[in-house]
Amino acid sequence: MRAGDALLAGCFVLIWGAAFNAAKVVVSDWPPLWALAVRFGLTAPLLLALMLARGHRLPRGADLLRVAGMGLLGTGGYLALSWSAATHVASGLTALISACSPLFVAMGEVLFLGQRMAPLAWGGLGLGWLGVAVLGIGRAGQGLGAGEMLGFGLALAGALAQGAGILLFAPARGRVDLWAASFGQSVTSALLLLALAPLLEGAPPGSAAPATVLALGYCILLSGVIGYGIMFTLFRRLPASTVTALQLLSPVVAVLLGWGFLGERLGWSDLGGGGVTLIGLLLLLRARVRPVERG
Numbered sequence: 001m002r003a004g005d006a007l008l009a010g011c012f013v014l015i016w017g018a019a020f021n022a023a024k025v026v027v028s029d030w031p032p033l034w035a036l037a038v039r040f041g042l043t044a045p046l047l048l049a050l051m052l053a054r055g056h057r058l059p060r061g062a063d064l065l066r067v068a069g070m071g072l073l074g075t076g077g078y079l080a081l082s083w084s085a086a087t088h089v090a091s092g093l094t095a096l097i098s099a100c101s102p103l104f105v106a107m108g109e110v111l112f113l114g115q116r117m118a119p120l121a122w123g124g125l126g127l128g129w130l131g132v133a134v135l136g137i138g139r140a141g142q143g144l145g146a147g148e149m150l151g152f153g154l155a156l157a158g159a160l161a162q163g164a165g166i167l168l169f170a171p172a173r174g175r176v177d178l179w180a181a182s183f184g185q186s187v188t189s190a191l192l193l194l195a196l197a198p199l200l201e202g203a204p205p206g207s208a209a210p211a212t213v214l215a216l217g218y219c220i221l222l223s224g225v226i227g228y229g230i231m232f233t234l235f236r237r238l239p240a241s242t243v244t245a246l247q248l249l250s251p252v253v254a255v256l257l258g259w260g261f262l263g264e265r266l267g268w269s270d271l272g273g274g275g276v277t278l279i280g281l282l283l284l285l286r287a288r289v290r291p292v293e294r295g
Contacts, residue, residue: 011230016247021091021254021257024091027087033084034201050225050229054177062172066168067184070181071184074163081155102281106121113167
């Protein structure tokens, strides 16, 4: 990997991981659904400008529906559940649980798309779910309150929603420009959150602390636009498997930043279960790359 690519990769992992910590800061002051409505409402125009500058437009027909479905499930639905989870549990734990979405994708490919997995992939899948079980059982064994268990469930449901969105969008991947897809997903997510927020959270927040403004700005500009731009660049320069593997480092960054700056403390079962899950995901990724390398 060239020095420039390595620098981009490091920035990508840092931006992606710190997004969970920034979300924790935001939802400590603002209700999560309203915060996300603002986030997507302000991100969408920026993505529109980038899409038009590149000379692309939204897809039509079935591909447009797939982009909208990804926005409803894999972006808006996922973050609505993830940010709601962050109101109950540490940002590092939310990141570790959210990393489980590839497990749901693999299961969906087998159950609904009829794809076959290699033994190594099954091993990775089993190890990944073992890690999730360790996380859940460890949390339950600590006698934690209903709020924290709710946060665990919301984060896991968010991973499921993201996995479902990825499966729904998969047939359109490669046909739809990535900036156009991101814009379409942001618009759909904004509409979803603007519909849900008044129903579930009442009136919008009237003021914001300086830390909230900074954290929300981070989510809008850095993780919502710049982070995607870096990821798209890495996909052009590096193998897709390498970029996917880099994403698995984001929960580690979130845990470290949550510990260092937010005073978060995770138990040994959280760290152990999260570590087992990440190892399982690496095995699952490795099993998917092997046929390409051999071919």
